[in-house]
Amino acid sequence: MAKVEALPYDDRTVYSVAAFNRGVGQWLGRLPTVWVEGEVTELRRHERWATVFFTLKDPGDACSVGVTMPRSRFDALRLDLEEGERVHVFGRPELYEQRGEFKLRALSVERFGLGRHLAALERLKATLAAEGLFATQRKRPLPLLPRRIGVVTGNAAAAKRDVVTTIRDRFPPASLVVAEALVQGSRAAGEIVAAIDRLCEQGDVDVIVLTRGGGSFEDLLPFSDERVVRAVAGCRVPIVSAVGHEQDTPLCDLAADARASTPTAAAKLVVPDLAELCGKLDRAREASGRSVRISLGQESARLERTRERLRLAPALTVERKRAALEPLAAKLASLSPSATLRRGYAIVRTESGLVFSCADVEPGDRVEVALAEGAFGARVEDVAP
Amino acid sequence: MSASQPEQTFEQAQAELEQIVERLERGQAPLDEALALWERGEALYAFCRRKLDAAEGRVEELARRVEQSRPSGI
Numbered sequence: 001m002a003k004v005e006a007l008p009y010d011d012r013t014v015y016s017v018a019a020f021n022r023g024v025g026q027w028l029g030r031l032p033t034v035w036v037e038g039e040v041t042e043l044r045r046h047e048r049w050a051t052v053f054f055t056l057k058d059p060g061d062a063c064s065v066g067v068t069m070p071r072s073r074f075d076a077l078r079l080d081l082e083e084g085e086r087v088h089v090f091g092r093p094e095l096y097e098q099r100g101e102f103k104l105r106a107l108s109v110e111r112f113g114l115g116r117h118l119a120a121l122e123r124l125k126a127t128l129a130a131e132g133l134f135a136t137q138r139k140r141p142l143p144l145l146p147r148r149i150g151v152v153t154g155n156a157a158a159a160k161r162d163v164v165t166t167i168r169d170r171f172p173p174a175s176l177v178v179a180e181a182l183v184q185g186s187r188a189a190g191e192i193v194a195a196i197d198r199l200c201e202q203g204d205v206d207v208i209v210l211t212r213g214g215g216s217f218e219d220l221l222p223f224s225d226e227r228v229v230r231a232v233a234g235c236r237v238p239i240v241s242a243v244g245h246e247q248d249t250p251l252c253d254l255a256a257d258a259r260a261s262t263p264t265a266a267a268k269l270v271v272p273d274l275a276e277l278c279g280k281l282d283r284a285r286e287a288s289g290r291s292v293r294i295s296l297g298q299e300s301a302r303l304e305r306t307r308e309r310l311r312l313a314p315a316l317t318v319e320r321k322r323a324a325l326e327p328l329a330a331k332l333a334s335l336s337p338s339a340t341l342r343r344g345y346a347i348v349r350t351e352s353g354l355v356f357s358c359a360d361v362e363p364g365d366r367v368e369v370a371l372a373e374g375a376f377g378a379r380v381e382d383v384a385p
Numbered sequence: 386m387s388a389s390q391p392e393q394t395f396e397q398a399q400a401e402l403e404q405i406v407e408r409l410e411r412g413q414a415p416l417d418e419a420l421a422l423w424e425r426g427e428a429l430y431a432f433c434r435r436k437l438d439a440a441e442g443r444v445e446e447l448a449r450r451v452e453q454s455r456p457s458g459i
Contacts, residue, residue, distance in 0.1 A: 289444065289447070289448055289451070292444055293444060296437060296444065299395075299399075300437050300441075302399075303399065303402075303433050306403055306430070307430045309406045309410065310406050310409070310423065310426040310427065313406060313409030313423065313426075314423045316409070316410065316412060317409060317414065317416065317419040320412045
């Protein structure tokens with residue numbers, strides 16, 4: 001190890017830059033070897049270079065550190081790393097003395113395994129569930145007829161096309177505003193959160209669809225990122241999540257107001273089928289017109305039947321009165337004296353009434369004699385008691 | 386109560402008309418009253434008929450307007 005020489009100036013000890021760097025480098029070299037977790041970005045590997053460079057980025061923070069690794073050792077791992085992949089780097093700090101730059105010198109790199117991802121996800125899920133972010137009572141109903149629909153999606157995604165065409169086909173009056181975001185990789189979570197915020201800031205968006213088509217477990221990870229889940233839960237307007245396929249349940253699905261298994265299903269949840277709705281309305285309108293006509297017809301028929309009874313009723317009454325009169329007429333006829341008169345009897349009357357006795361008249365009195373047919377006047381000749 | 390009073394509904398007039406007919410059909414009303422009931426019944430009938438005709442007219446009018454206003458989109 002090269003000695004760090006100081007130059008004395010009177011009472012001051014001064015180091016050259018090279019010596020300073022060397023000194024710090026030696027001091028750093030005494031630090032232990034550790035595991036560091038982060039996301040791989042800016043990976044630079046060339047056949048001509050002996051060293052592979054990449055930047056290890058903290059996903060939750062703006063911090064990063066440069067990593068160096070001998071190319072032969074890197075290649076031997078056959079990791080085939082991609083931008084944004086989560087890795088564990090086993091290494092120790094090192095100073096690149098020529099530039100005074102601090103690096104992490106990697107001895108080994110391990111891809112952050114599926115098992116660890118799952119365990120981390122489960123921990124996050126439990127924490128957020130305990131906060132009540134997934135509670136059913138938090139879920140808001142979706143608007144029945146949204147005027148403006150926000151869509152958060154990748155810029156060239158099939159999911160975007162599915163959502164947009166399904167919404168346009170089913171409900172042409174709705175206006176769409178698409179907020180594009182990266183939907184996989186290390187920057188996706190931040191972009192998705194920013195896209196949701198942009199839509200909310202517009203103020204007139206009634207509902208948001210957050211969507212991404214199917215992908216690998218790692219591809220869908222940004223949709224389980226704590227920042228995204230919190231943004232979905234805290235979204236000002238109702239939000240529908242349609243990420244991945246039926247079997248995938250990213251955490252944003254749990255925090256959303258509704259979840260759909262595919263982008264098309266999400267679009268169907270968000271808007272009604274206008275043609276179907278109009279058809280239903282038309283049928284209801286026709287049915288109500290029909291039933292009004294039917295009941296009018298029934299009322300009309302009933303009224304006419306009543307009128308017919310009314311028309312017959314007075315004749316019926318008169319007929320009954322007449323029928324009640326007839327026995328009276330017969331009785332009356334049987335009580336009249338005309339039958340007696342026809343047998344030869346006569347009725348004799350004076351001015352003072354019927355004559356029943358010879359004492360009622362005196363000779364010379366005028367009397368009226370009524371017969372069965374006609375009458376005549378007479379004078380009393382004599383009276384025989 | 387006159388059949389032309391505005392507060393009388395179709396249903397009220399119809400119910401009264403049917404009561405009158407039943408009363409007449411029992412034949413127990415005095416003749417003069419029966420005649421008065423008949424006259425009243427005819428007035429009620431005319432009132433009900435007018436109401437039904439007016440309702441039918443409105444139904445047809447609405448149906449025509451519905452035909453004209455069928456939506457081609459919102």
